């Protein structure tokens with residue numbers, strides 16, 4: 001049985017790109033109005049207050065002996081309440097990092113961003129804070145890099161994760 | 171032979187219009203601790219699976235189910251989230267135990283409704299985006315339309331609906347968990363301004379924050395746990411067609427069919443006689459009446475008269491929403507069914523204090539998923 005034949009005309013409705021903006025193909029647009037104000041609560045509320053004061057606070061679990069950041073009300077390993085607050089250093093070691101060349105709208109970045117997890121000094125090994133690295137290049141950035149937080153000036157801090165501008169090499 | 175499944179632990183926070191001092195995680199943790207203490211279990215060792223209910227748009231976080239394990243003690247454990255009312259999770263947990271895969275299952279639901287700044291706009295996102303939403307009417311109009319049709323079809327009058335609001339707000343005065351208790355009179359209710367007429371403001375539940383955690387166990391597991399098992403005798407759930415243009419506006423077919431499924435499992439033939447206590451959806455006052463009829467607690471067109479006669483009061487023949495319902499406790503989003511289940515469990519244990527329905531041995535719990543939905547679930551409990 002021959003499986004090829006000559007097509008003189010494609011049937012159906014041909015679709016051009018211009019048919020969509022020009023309204024020949026119908027669709028309906030909607031921009032959701034979804035706004036929220038999340039209560040930070042006890043653990044994260046105190047963490048944010050610490051950032052405003054230029055301090056990174058962690059919590060210690062006496063049961064599994066981990067000191068973790070960001071703080072939480074309960075240890076996810078032990079299901080014990082966490083009430084021992086520990087001030088941590090604002091220095092640490094890059095645990096992992098990505099060199100990011102793409103924006104939210106899929107456009108390319110000429111200057112890449114460096115989101116990283118930084119294992120903070122004073123927290124348990126491997127327990128870190130997610131932030132952005134600065135003053136690094138794709139050539140100089142690496143896992144294991146020692147870094148320190150660059151804080152916003154006190155009067156500009158609002159009690160937010162962005163009170164730290166970024167972490168930069170020591 | 172089907173395995174029997176029991177509720178062996180409940181935990182909850184009080185329900186409140188606002189809860190600015192705690193995060194949703196902390197609300198859930200508080201409830202979880204209470205539930206585990208109630209059941210005498212350690213979640214890190216004794217639970218085979220966890221089920222949560224949550225709706226991403228209500229939380230403001232996509233893939234919200236990723237955020238549910240830690241505060242429940244469920245990290246590195248089997249967990250899944252259902253985008254539906256908590257009674258669906260109870261049904262899922264019941265089935266997990268029925269299959270023999272699990273002995274102990276935990277169910278969680280919570281509400282942080284106060285954190286949603288644009289609730290009507292979120293609710294509007296539930297409407298069909300192409301042929302309903304562009305008309306831009308408030309989504310609660312659908313409740314007004316449903317009520318209008320219900321009144322016409324059944325001969326129920328508006329005053330009977332207002333009596334539901336009066337009863338439930340007054341019931342809430344005895345419920346320490348309920349924020350909307352009020353010594354409301356029928357005259358005051360009659361003066362309530364119209365909102366989505368025939369629906370008036372006083373007939374609409376307001377939202378609340380809170381969390382509920384429930385521990386389910388197989389019959390075998392209940393023998394090694396402390397406490398007082400309340401048995402799940404039947405579960406049912408049902409979705410009607412979502413099409414607003416062709417749906418049944420005057421009756422709750424989804425409730426009728428989910429109840430039929432649950433009654434069959436529970437062996438209930440005459441719910442009006444066999445159910446001692448009903449905690450059923452009253453997101454809007456008329457819904458309680460519509461649901462009573464759909465659930466077979468009375469004949470069609472009779473619910474309004476029963477409320478008028480006081481039959482659904484706490485000391486009546488068929489107490490309905492002794493908790494205060496959503497009108498009195500606040501609407502808790504997808505956690506609503508679990509709050510009502512917890513109330514029913516307290517009555518069946520004889521723990522409901524001043525609200526206690528004497529001699530309650532069988533309870534009916536029902537949920538509806540709010541406008542524009544025509545779906546919901548039913549759980550029958552017994553001791």
Ligand SMILES: [Zn+2]
Nearest residue numbers: 061064075078
């Ligand atoms: Zn721990």
